[in-house]
Amino acid sequence: MQKLFFLFIFSCYFPTASAQNKLAPLTVQKIMRDPKWMGSSPSQPQWNRTGDTLYFLWNPDKKPADSLYFITLNNRKPQKTTVAQRQFLSRPGSYVYNLARTRYVFEKNGDIFFTDIAARITRRVTNTIEAESNPQFSFGEKKIVYTRNSNLYAWDIATGETEQLTNIGTGSNHFGSKPTGGKEEEWLKNDQLVNFDVLRERKAKNDTSDAYRRALPKEKALRYLLVREGSVRGLNISPDGRFVSYRAFKPATTKNTIIPDYVTESGYTTDISGRNKVGAEQGSSAFYIYDRKQDTVLTLPLESIPGIRDLPDYLKDYPKAFDKRKKEGALRSVSVYGVSWSSKGKHLVVEIHSDDNKDRWLMHWDMQINKLILLDRQRDEAWIGGPGINGNSMGWINEDLFWFQSEKTGYSHLYTINLLNLQQKALTSGNYEIQEAILSQNKKFFYITTNEVHPGEKHCYQLHIATGKKERITTMTGANETSLSPDEKNIAVLHSYSNKPWELYLQPAKAGATAQQITFKAQSEEFKSYTWRDPEVIAFKAADGALVYARIYKPANPHPNKPAVLFVHGAGYLQNAHKWWSSYFREFMFNNMLADNGYYVMDIDYRGSAGYGRDWRTGIYRYMGGKDLSDHVDAAKYLVDTYGVNPQHIGLYGGSYGGFMTLMAMFNQPEVFKAGAALRPVTDWANYNHGYTSNILNEPYNDSLAYYRSSPLYFANGLKGDLLICHGMVDINVHYQDAVKLAQRLIELGKDNWELAGYPMEDHGFVEPSSWTDEYKRIFKLFETVLKK
Template identity: 55%
Template sequence: MRKLSLIVFVLFNFALFGFSQEELTVEKIMKDPQWMGNFPSNVRWDDQGKSILFNYNPEGNPSDSLYKIAVNKSDKIEKVTLAEQRQFIPSFANSNKDQTKKVFVKDGEIILYEVATGKKTTLLHLGDRIGTPKFLANENRISFESNDNLYVMDVQTGKINRITNIKSGSKPSEKEGPKSNDRDDWLKEDNLELLQVIKEREDKKELSKAYREATAEKEAFAYYLGDKSATSLQLSPDERYATFNLITRADGKRTVVPDYTHASGYTTDINTRSKVGDEPMKVELALYDIENEKVTIIEVNQLTGIQDLPDYTKDYPDKTWEEKDRAVTVSSPIFSNDGKYAIVNIRSADNKDRWIAQLDLKTAELKVLDRQRDEAWIAGPGIGYAFGGGTLGWLPDNRHIYFQSEESGYSHLYILDITTGKKKALTSGRYEVFSPFISKDQKSWYLTTSEIHPGERHFYKMPLMGGKMEKLTSMTGNNDVSLSPDEKHIAILYSYSNKPWELYLKPNNAKEDAKQLTSGQSEEFKSYNWREPELVNFTAQDGASVPARLYKPSAEKSNGAAVIFVHGAGYLQNVHKWWSSYFREYMFHNLLTDLGYTVLDIDYRGSAGYGRDWRTGIYRHMGGKDLSDQVDGAKYLADNHGVDPERVGIYGGSYGGFITLMALFNAPESFKSGAALRSVTDWAHYNHGYTSNILNEPFNDPIAYKRSSPIYFAEGLKGNLLIAHGMIDTNVHFQDVVRLAQRLIELEKDNWEMAVYPVEDHGFVEPSSWTDEYKRILKLFNNTLLK
């Protein structure tokens, strides 16, 4: 009898905690990731190009440290000492044109660094008030910012000139004095008529004031900011113009997240983000004409389509939409190398337009060079955001600009001649371009693309004006390349579907193979035969081909049940041939497959990696095509992989948690159970930057919010639901699931449960929390999907 009890106990643990023949368990998967081994990250080069630098942790310390591998001693990994680190040049240092010198600020000093010799020279010491030193067209002169003004230093003479005169507040003469009224004016006039001495004194004051004004020297020009603030000050390379952004901050209401486990023993409040629809801050561009002592605020009313209304307004025929210039953000200009020309990136606040415009420095007028309009929202690799960023700049001829655009449906690299307006695509096809940059000799491009496959990344070289691309990497998976400063070597952070990231090195040519420099997998991690998920496509109900990763058990182990995983972030790619950022989930899927489950991981509509139309497929209806892709995935498993359509579960975190809720509420016939982790339940309570792109604003487009928010569909719950959420989540607030819980209570639903994690934010940290959460998920599926 005792022997029988032991067998029952073992079988119970097998079902509940996931022991497989290889002893893969939830506890093992979810413990501190150091058990997996030690993997490099944040790869870069030293300034001499002699050593590769990277974060590493072979000693198992609480956090990574900086290590290096010398190119000529690639078999030796050395820890970088603190003394060595203090000598490193910061990544934000500004280089001169031929990249032989760099200038940067450290500890309140402007330091000049000569790359060839490693020599450092302190040019100026002013304390901690210096910022953004840059080489000018005359490379013996350097501009820098201090106390909201620009200065220029002559390196040879040491002379410093102040270039701008920008002051906070209002001009003294413009400050409002006490406001007069009819009563006070009458009293003063009556008093002066009655008292002659007082009137004479007042007359003398006026005469004295007039004399001082007539004989006074001209006051130095100053620009007063008023109630605004200045950011992003920069000087044109020819020193004739300065530009800066003027910021008018909005008074947005912030939300509060209570921390019930604060070390003090008291409940404390964490101030977090505002909610979607809050008034955004106003960002303007100012042009400072140094010679003529004039500041002009750049007008945007001539931008093509500045008053265009978005198409969604047609869904509200009873609402009056005001015809006016839309709010925009104008980025800091990018000057040509000679300083004669400048371009700006402009984004509309409603997210529908991105303009690239030339700023006429003499007239302060804008000329549109390129307009990208999207009735959903502007985004994609290399497109940038409101304040700039992304791929945008000048070719060496000071005539062509380069940028990325989704005009073709995929993000590609373009050049445009500002003198003729002629635009040319340097890349094209059903793939995307990532992080292009110009070679040191300024004759070629280096770029990463997904041309081979949406789930692969390779590094290429291409002629500057376009032409055949030479593929420089060959390993199947993701090749995240860091090019040495002399461009002779390529450091590659590489991974494959079932192999975590390792560091490789190869010469900068296509013919030679890469040499592996690190090997960080622990013996414990290597003892399990991690699966290589099969990349598949299935046909959605609207005819689209949907990519997915399939984990399939052997025929003898298959239990006929399936689990669909929904990745988070919405705009993220997880169907690929490299090591997933969802590594815990990947390992959990191996465990599920060991138990006989079939697992499907879908890059649903809205995911990254497949172009503009896939990215925007969720516009104005989250829980539309992104949900139907999950439903069609379940049907695909039933039709092709022996899965019982009555025994399909679904789970995911963040956006994946949101989809899980929508699946159980709106497609209960397809999913018997689901685990919604850190899930959005009402998009009107999420942040502005993310949500307004996809759903506009709740007071302008309530239709989009009501059909996209799970809380409105909670009455549809029929299957079994697990809700799990961190209580100090500052991204998707705990309030989201509290409100949903109350809704489920009012609907008298009793087939759900909630697990709360008092010390966790949006991304869990504690292994105990991860373990508890995934034991509950596994228990849910075992109890509801297995016969």
């Protein structure tokens, strides 16, 4: 009996050689197949309104697309939803409750519904072909206000009567007005009346009828509010129904880029209309508040905003332009990002951003005298950003206490401000970020996600507002992306670790609770047959003393030439030196393959990466390819000093921003990096989009110095090593034009040892396994040929 037990244990821990070696050795062809071979991870967990059912997307059957599954608190085995179930689903976030949470409204399929929970009655408010949206309680919660065709309507809960609240129109003419003609039209009209008796008789009758109607008493007409150009956005109404706010948005008319598509079904080359380029004129908006009681349209007194005339510091590098603008003293252009009414309508907070994105103001609007009072100003000479800064991370704890997030200490944290005495209070502090904040229904807690434990981990806490005490809810090492149930009793957790893809868990929403795993399909048997490395997360000091976080893949048998490769993550503001499953899963597998072939592999969260606060986020301001490149040089030195890597055998690769960084490294640090694969790289930042680029480099015509020192095109003469450029030819993000311009520059410079591989049917993110395979076979060949000489 003991022998049998021993044999059973032995067989469990030592799988057969065929099972162990399904993926050994790793090859590009195996790695770059359709990702379904790896397994299926769940995504987008979503609770129903009552919190007893959880829905999520999943594809355990390896179908062409994900399906919607669900579990209940009583039956936690995943089941696929039926067509009938999907027809009646609504997002919990779409439910808007009254203050007592006894009633709620929601939009579904373009119509508005109202539910009385106690009475268990749901009434359909609208049933129209036109779409209604954004329902909310107003008029002391006696009416439901919603939007239809850029106007507000109110439905009386008691009587069922519907009233139009606004009459906002776009265009230069009043509704129903007709264009007037010239002298020729007036002559023709008189001539008709002279020559035709019937026309004269009919006109006389119509004139008599019109005169009678004009003599009747008239009800006061709904005021017509004209938006002459553009469209109406952001309609909002105060809780008492008195004030309506809206933005008139005017789009810019700029020249868009064109991307040729060569491989098409028709056989003809077609043009894809793309975006505009950085520095192009952007759309503008004007903000208005309509006082329905006074029948008056108000504009905010923007000139009273503190610092509204402040100029950015970078202009001091251009003295003539600086002096000219300082002398003019013009108000900076601003945009209203949002408005937030207190629950009873006593206060309104307006969030305003400068269009140059150097300032964010939170202003209290005094509705009695149309005055703006400063609550908080966040000034950043680089650009306003960070978790929870741009968006909806603000609101009301009670009628007088407002909460928001700010990076004023260098890290995004939670704050409150009392509107009665303007006293501010920090609810959190420290060298970590609040990455998400949800206020509890009873307004006594926040459920927050932070990276306090480690920059490479995400955990959920319950924060007590009164005491500031935090209680950690999640405990699993890695990332824990949580979804709180509407009754706040449970959380759904998407959890992953460095070498383990995402799985779904369920646990009570309290400290000390145990998480129950719900799904088990993220790793196929084939995927699990290889022992994927758990890359060590370390930190090293850069030359300027800053601490740089990194992940290292170590070879079990280093190649005699001790080569090393740096992987450079893309996306600009992104984090990859962490302890969860990376969105760069193909690169994770490729890095394992490189390590199997004797390379040390390292990827770092260079300056500009997410997760490390304001100074790290803005470390690339006005100089991309500055500190972010020196961080990679310091990483190479760390590999040489720590692991004995040969300094003559170091290469790097990356896509998008990683491709840009690869070019800057190959052109500006040719003695450090001998081989580089630049995938879909930006070669000239003047080609890229406005939103991302203008934050970091300002506009080309205002800050040409920043563009010159940040664009690889200007440094191509420095190339000495071997360079591979790969780019999708229908890339609508970083256009293929970037690669073509650089190729022409390298040709003109007479450079050797470089090649450009174009992928005719690929966008920025490749789709076809054949393209991924071809690209990474080229990268591997480059490193094998150059770094192992």
